[in-house]
Amino acid sequence: MDQKILEIDNLTVEFMTRNGSVTAVENVSFAVKKGETLGVIGESGSGKSVTSLALMRILDTNGKILSGELVYSGVDLKRASNAAMYDIRGREISMIFQNPRASLNPVRKIGKQLEDVLCQHGLANKYNARKKAIDLLATVKIENPTARFNAYPHELSGGMCQRVVIAIALACQPRLLIADEPTTGLDVTTQKVILDLVKDLTTERGMSMILITHDLGLAANYCDRAIVMEQGKVVESGCINNLFLNPNHPYTKKLIRATPNKSSQLNQLLPSESRSSCTSYLEGSHQSASFNHKRREPKNQRPLLYIDRLTKEFPIRNQIFRLPSLMSFGKRPKEVQQVFRAVDNLSMKINYGESVGLVGESGCGKSTTSAMIMRLVDSTEGWIEFDGTDIGSVPAKHFARSPIRSKLQMVFQDPTDCLNPRFTARQSISDPIIVLGSLNSKRSLDKRVDHLADLVGLPKQLLERFPHQLSGGQKARVGIARAIALDPKLLILDEPTAALDVSVQAVVLNLLQELKCELDMSYLFISHDLNVVRLLCDRVMVMQSGRILEEGETGKVMVEPAQSYTRDLINAIPHPPELVPQ
Amino acid sequence: MMYPQSRVGTVVRRLGQALPVLFGVILATFVLTRALPGDPAAFFAGPAADEKSIAEIRKALGLDRPLPEQFLVYLRDLSRGELGTSISTGQPVSEELIRRLPASLELTFLALLISMIIAVPLGILAAINPGKLIDHICRILTTAGVSLPTFFTGLGLVFIFYYILGWAPAPLGRLDFAYLPPPHVTGFYLIDGAFAAEWDTVYAALSQLMLPCVTLALFTLAPIARMTRASMIQVLSSDFIRTARAAGLTNYTVLIKYAFRNALLPLVTTLGMVFSFTLGANVLVEKVFAWPGIGSYAVEALVVADYAAVQGFVLSMAIIFLILNLIIDILYTFIDPRIELGN
């Protein structure tokens, strides 16, 4: 029972790049026992994916296994022949990846793709392959498997595609499944369903699994043991409970601390030395709100942002295949209607100095709403009032010249995409000041940019760099600096930390809270992650299908949600075990 | 799903989209050739004519009417299949073109066939074996091939294979003087000769065809091989190939069933561009090899500013091209299932 089916010993993998050779994985050792689920936890650049690609021997051509032993059930994977590897892949060891739709052949029916794998490994012939494929689809709980056999990947949702990928992986009853970030990119509720399915199937068949993830909550809920990787090395390993309750290595401690759980406070995400005065007040205060003790009483009863019956309709052309640019507003292919209501009679208000969260899964319309508030997109109907002025009636293309433009700013989701690749950081931050500000000389402009860089904690020498020379966290700071350059009153934060590592996320969230204190702004924080919203926001609104389903004080909504949808959302979030406060 | 007859709908829509393009082509051709320098009326009347007879001839030809009216007359004639009369030969242009078309088509199709048979496997092999000898050969061939002037290669081949080696016959047209063309069925000597079982004629026609075909094939080889290689490389590095490999599918399955089918898509779209170049290169090859096709007809007509002939040539080339592109577009909808449901 305790036998090891996979043993990795001192594995080192190297890549040849333009700048010379880079060691992606260094002296990594771990083992997987029969029937156990091992978690491989790490942030980007930790080498976790490279390890699994190496043992499957499907590395890119410029990757090489320099040294180490890879033994699977007595078979030496490093020295096995190509023919032996064909046999092992899919039949003994299977792998599933992130981005499920891209993992399937776009021009081949999914049923046929299943048949290919079955026939390849001799588990079916051309007579019974179809039936076996349909049975497999049923095992992964795809409805109407006979009809879905003939579907193409682009006709299925992300969750369904991942089920198909799982079916392909499990088709030949392998003994080891490697899951490389299998739920990244899926909604939180779908994520739970998919992982539960995988866990059920592997337990049923006595399979071992390696779950590679950056999400500690996932690792805590689905793994028996785990190893933690940093920069290509294993820094700690052990059984899951021990790892979370008694971490040894400073990196592990940092990761655990930075992952928000049910009761963490914003300032607890960082080590005590880095905590700022603004957020440290929160210790001992209510479980929910991150009240700013300097928060002033609202200047007047008028809200800062008032939205009434906001609606946005898109005309549907009779086609299902859409270009990615339309998809950026988070829509999935829908049934044909005359028009599609992305936002439906939405009303809300944000007060001065308040921080409001807007939570919803993809396709709920939150991005469209924020685009309309920002006046990047015109609404179909509805009233938008900002600081007492009607801004909804100004068409989007003229709003750039409005005097209110500088007071409404946004921090975008993807730090890479939101910076002009040909502008240095300084130029990106200066742009709004040059266009809308009133500074006269270059010197005062530079001084202002330097001051902003200080505010966001960006070292000054990084200002002359281009985006491709900056890390994710640094790019995020540049985006924030640009957004606050003109002292806006309302800042919309559109999933600002979604694409960042969890340790960087902790830093950025604390930074955002500090800035809110110092510069007296209001926030509209858009996210799919209720945990993160809870840390920063006084009030939260839950959105679904273009409507606000529920709203209220964050604490109340998280503890006693009124709607079942909200309850589902809350329950679907995987949490690491509660920590003793440090 | 939504539209049961979606493919038919797509085809009909493509045809519909082709109509305004056709109209644009006709209009453009008309504008172009009305701007030709030289006065056809004066040409017809002859050097000794005086002002009055030139004016009369102009009136008879309809050249004194306002341009929009001329255009409508032109449209009416077109619908009847009349492309005007060639000034230099006095024959109706449409008859000349139809008579000469098979020569050009035979040349083009054979050349395209040869080049695809060589280029596609070459591109695939080069993509599968990056950095090896075959890859370098492919890259050199394509970069050089794209740089070769067609007329230069043609001349080079004539020099080597006719003058020096004596293997090829003299570049004087489709058939040597000693042979008569086979009875006309399609106009393609190879096919007609086979129908009539005149095998020595077929052989003679083939030997005349060889050099111009190879010249044209060399020209089209390069972009096709290049596109195949690039497309295969791109597909081979995509996620679903990694999944297929991880599932243990053999190299052959992965390459052909999975990778190549996907790589075909951009390849098919480049075929349109390749046809465009080929129809242009055709003109040059026909001049070098004295091939009696529509290309050489046009070149002769251009030099003497025979406007009806040039107009007819440009228009017919454009229509052939339009039809080819339409076929490619429709073919594409069949091989890409993502396009099936509508646009």
Next chain:
Amino acid sequence: MTVIINSKPAIKEVVADLESRSASETTGSSRIAHSIRKQGSYIWYILSSNSVSLIAFTLFILLVLLAILGPLIVPYNPLATSAVDALKSPSWSHWFGTDQLGRDVLSRVIIATRLDLLISVTAVAISFVFGSLIGAVAGYFGGWFDKVSGRFIDTIMAFPLFVLAMGIVAALGNTVENIVYATAIINLPFYARVARAEVNIRRDAGFVHAAKLSGNSDFRVLAFHIYPNTLPPMMVQASLNMGWAILNAAGLSFIGLGVRPPTAEWGIMVAEGANFIVSGEWWLAFFPGIALMLAVFTFNLLGDCLRDIVDPRQRT
């Protein structure tokens, strides 16, 4: 495809991340000049690291020098005829031999460099400027302009391009300027399409939204934020296109359009020399043809190298 939430990078991005990490850790002081120097030296590094690109670059410089210095370095007067020297094969006194009128082929080939390059560069420049403007405006604003310009471009592309060039030169008259215009017109669609596609891709990018939030008007966004980003792929296009433009111009002269005797131009020299191939005097057509080929080859290689710098994913 939904918004990618919490997407973690694939292998390539991991490697890129590692690369940038090691690269960014090495620089100490950073001034604007330094980063420009870094960009420039990076380009030089790419060009010189690859022997192929070094060759391409050298040939390019050679061509430009020949074009500029042509008349100064020719051994003989390219137009001087001499009946007694006609049809002499290559020798020490005439490296490329003489043609049927006794003119030195080497001198004519060198002189022709200037004319051919001038024609192609002018044609490509015109089509680049107009094509990219039309494409950029169409790609950004869409609407009626996109539809109308799209129809216009489609009409041009509906013709086999060389045939259209023939028609245009025939229509406008048999002069060198008209060769330039004809070549410019048939090249326009490439730039328009590339520009339109590149602008379209970036139209919904985060930094474009950010630029609008910074108060930039549509015009400013297009001109200062989007357009500079489309320049690298367009440069690649232009370089590849140059080769094709040269081939086009030579092809037109070959069939008797454009350049007239006794002007020295590669295409017309091959045409004149063609008559002598069958009687064995190969040098009249060979040397201009080789020069033509080398010029086109150089631009194609250069375009490939530029593409490697600009977008390594599309390496050929």
